[in-house]
Amino acid sequence: MLYAVAALYVLASLFDLAFCFWGPYPLGSVAWTDAPYFAIIALHFAWGIAVFGLLASKRARGSKRSWTWYARMPELLGAVTLAFFLFSYIYALNANMDYAQLFAATSGNLRLAQDTREERIIAVLRYMPMLFAGAAAYLGPRIWAGRALERTIRSPRRLTRWSFVLVIVSAFLSAVAFPSFISLEGIGFLAFVSLVPLLLVIRSTSYGWAVFYGTIYGVFNVLVLNYWLGTFDYVTLQITTVAFALFFLLFMLPTVWLSRRIRWGGFLVFPLAGVVFDYVRSLGFLGYPWGTMGASQYGFLPLIQTASLAGVWGVTLVVLLVNAGVAEVAYDVLIQRTVGFRRPRLAPLYLSLGVLLICVLGGSVSLYLQEQRARRTTRGEVRVALIQQNSDPRKHAYSRTFDSLRSLSDQAAVHEPDLIVWSETAFVPNIRRWSREDPEVYTYARLVREFLEYQKELGRWLLTGNDDYELVSGPDGAVERYDYNATVLFAPDGRRIETYRKLHLVPFTEYFPFEETFPRFYELLANFDVYLWEPGDRRVIFDHPELSFATPICFEDVFPSDIRRFVRDGAEALVTVSNDYWSQTPVEARQHYIHSLFRAVENRVPLLKAGASGFTSYVEPTGRLVAGLPYYQEAYLIADVPIGQPRLAPYTVAGDWLPLAAAAALFALLLISLVRDSELGK
Numbered sequence: 001m002l003y004a005v006a007a008l009y010v011l012a013s014l015f016d017l018a019f020c021f022w023g024p025y026p027l028g029s030v031a032w033t034d035a036p037y038f039a040i041i042a043l044h045f046a047w048g049i050a051v052f053g054l055l056a057s058k059r060a061r062g063s064k065r066s067w068t069w070y071a072r073m074p075e076l077l078g079a080v081t082l083a084f085f086l087f088s089y090i091y092a093l094n095a096n097m098d099y100a101q102l103f104a105a106t107s108g109n110l111r112l113a114q115d116t117r118e119e120r121i122i123a124v125l126r127y128m129p130m131l132f133a134g135a136a137a138y139l140g141p142r143i144w145a146g147r148a149l150e151r152t153i154r155s156p157r158r159l160t161r162w163s164f165v166l167v168i169v170s171a172f173l174s175a176v177a178f179p180s181f182i183s184l185e186g187i188g189f190l191a192f193v194s195l196v197p198l199l200l201v202i203r204s205t206s207y208g209w210a211v212f213y214g215t216i217y218g219v220f221n222v223l224v225l226n227y228w229l230g231t232f233d234y235v236t237l238q239i240t241t242v243a244f245a246l247f248f249l250l251f252m253l254p255t256v257w258l259s260r261r262i263r264w265g266g267f268l269v270f271p272l273a274g275v276v277f278d279y280v281r282s283l284g285f286l287g288y289p290w291g292t293m294g295a296s297q298y299g300f301l302p303l304i305q306t307a308s309l310a311g312v313w314g315v316t317l318v319v320l321l322v323n324a325g326v327a328e329v330a331y332d333v334l335i336q337r338t339v340g341f342r343r344p345r346l347a348p349l350y351l352s353l354g355v356l357l358i359c360v361l362g363g364s365v366s367l368y369l370q371e372q373r374a375r376r377t378t379r380g381e382v383r384v385a386l387i388q389q390n391s392d393p394r395k396h397a398y399s400r401t402f403d404s405l406r407s408l409s410d411q412a413a414v415h416e417p418d419l420i421v422w423s424e425t426a427f428v429p430n431i432r433r434w435s436r437e438d439p440e441v442y443t444y445a446r447l448v449r450e451f452l453e454y455q456k457e458l459g460r461w462l463l464t465g466n467d468d469y470e471l472v473s474g475p476d477g478a479v480e481r482y483d484y485n486a487t488v489l490f491a492p493d494g495r496r497i498e499t500y501r502k503l504h505l506v507p508f509t510e511y512f513p514f515e516e517t518f519p520r521f522y523e524l525l526a527n528f529d530v531y532l533w534e535p536g537d538r539r540v541i542f543d544h545p546e547l548s549f550a551t552p553i554c555f556e557d558v559f560p561s562d563i564r565r566f567v568r569d570g571a572e573a574l575v576t577v578s579n580d581y582w583s584q585t586p587v588e589a590r591q592h593y594i595h596s597l598f599r600a601v602e603n604r605v606p607l608l609k610a611g612a613s614g615f616t617s618y619v620e621p622t623g624r625l626v627a628g629l630p631y632y633q634e635a636y637l638i639a640d641v642p643i644g645q646p647r648l649a650p651y652t653v654a655g656d657w658l659p660l661a662a663a664a665a666l667f668a669l670l671l672i673s674l675v676r677d678s679e680l681g682k
Helices: 002-022 032-058 064-094 098-107 116-144 146-152 164-178 190-194 195-203 207-225 227-231 236-261 266-280 294-299 311-341 349-376 398-413 443-459 519-527 554-558 561-570 588-604 650-654 657-681
Strands: 380-388 418-419 460-475 477-489 497-500 548-550 573-578 606-611 617-619 625-628 635-643
Touching: 002 032, 002 116, 032 064, 032 548, 064 116, 064 164, 064 190, 064 207, 064 227, 064 236, 098 116, 098 477, 098 548, 098 617, 116 207, 116 236, 116 561, 146 236, 164 190, 164 195, 164 207, 164 236, 190 311, 195 207, 195 236, 195 311, 227 236, 236 266, 236 657, 266 657, 294 588, 311 349, 349 561, 380 398, 380 606, 380 617, 380 650, 398 418, 398 460, 398 635, 460 573, 497 657, 548 561, 554 573, 561 573, 561 650, 573 588, 588 606, 588 650, 625 635
Parallel strands: 380 418, 418 460, 548 573, 573 606
Antiparallel strands: 380 635, 460 477, 477 497, 606 617, 617 625
């Protein structure tokens, strides 16, 4: 059997190499971006030859270490190959996009894609032989030599035999708990058990392999959950996946150690550490809290009221506790069946379910009390028109987009809204810049003049996404231009009232502050058509006669700490603007919506979301969706927003206390375990 496996590795690598140059879709010229693929082919070929060598050596054939490599190497090669296959398959989504075709044809940095269907076929043909060889090498020994394999990898537990499969299943279940290509609404209840296979594997394997499996979980979870990043630009999905591989590695190294070192209350380690991890990955330049487990429960209204006390981190803690409790019982059951060891401990499960029940009951009471308070304290309503023009500035002509915005705004104006909201970068020509130029000479200046004249004729408060800029003189007298992603508020008489410049930019694709430190990487980003902005320097609260509001721009509304500061500074409502058109799928927009929804619950303020293509929506402070528009349609939404007496939520006041408390609890558990161990040692 092992001879056949070795032959499969060699033949698969030779087939893929031949396919690249002589198949129906030849590679043609080889670019540096092809190096990882050829490295994978070389690794498969080298391992196939190595297996032949091991089998030919009597000493190696009888070595336990050799058998360990027989068992483990297919997992290592399989993980790398599957990840790169998913990269290639997802990247094929770019093929039919006009701006991708244009960039590939003119820049020389990318090979011109044919079309999505052909690119997917190519990805399958180039990787499937190696994946098939890896599957045979993985399944063969586990099916026909299972018991010997368990002895080889030093575990009496059958589940260890299938560790890699269980981890992939766990990553997939965690991803589809959110809106996904399986269900646009998401399958939220899966979040309560999706981590159980991963926790069982970590509990059942050695420290090093537990860290490996935890890291693999992170890589495949982010690939499945964030597959739509393949259409954002040419580097985002790759950078995000590499970053998360590093994040999960750094998370697993101490967490797995703590889970083995802490004996009393050990099942609490992963829930507590998970909350700390999600909080830490929301901080700094690389902050990206997308996929926080608590966000998967957006539809479970009683449970998510916990967010008003502890942020989304509180909901995450409950979800992780249930996973840990179920995993603890499942582990004991599997041990008992395998080696006849002890009865299952039910206390962890009872504790986690008890916490869930308390949060649900408390949330139900909170919902009732909020409804009663809203009836007593509402001082009026503000009518807001949210415009969804269904366009992307990278794809559609600016004039075409403006015509759509104007038409929809005219229709919405019939309802006499107090405020009309356009989405992020809805009007693209820089209003500040081109309003100073001659409209008879410049096309953009002419379009800006049309906009200003239309807005004044409209006679309504108007908020629009737009570029902004400023000129700054350096110490040497040279003038530098700083560009910003911004929102601009106009009064009914046409005056420009206030401008907010986006503070929290998307790392690597909107902002890279290390140009001087890493000039080559900065040049690489520029070569891949990444447009970088400057971050704003102040939080702006827009003062409307009826309402004070903040306007987080797109990516910003997934950061609890940032949005909390806007509300603390006086925002009575959140009016978020975004452009999710580029993703070419409602999945990304839905995921964006469910993350931003928690900002309403955390701060007890209404959320109004204007998306270029969806999900344009109005959400109550409880997280209940009042109204929303269909995806990828030109439409407008009229929202009558009740305005009550301002009252800060506990989370708005106290901030991110739960992650800090979780870190302190981990430290306390470690101290207790050390003391108990020392006492037992005496």
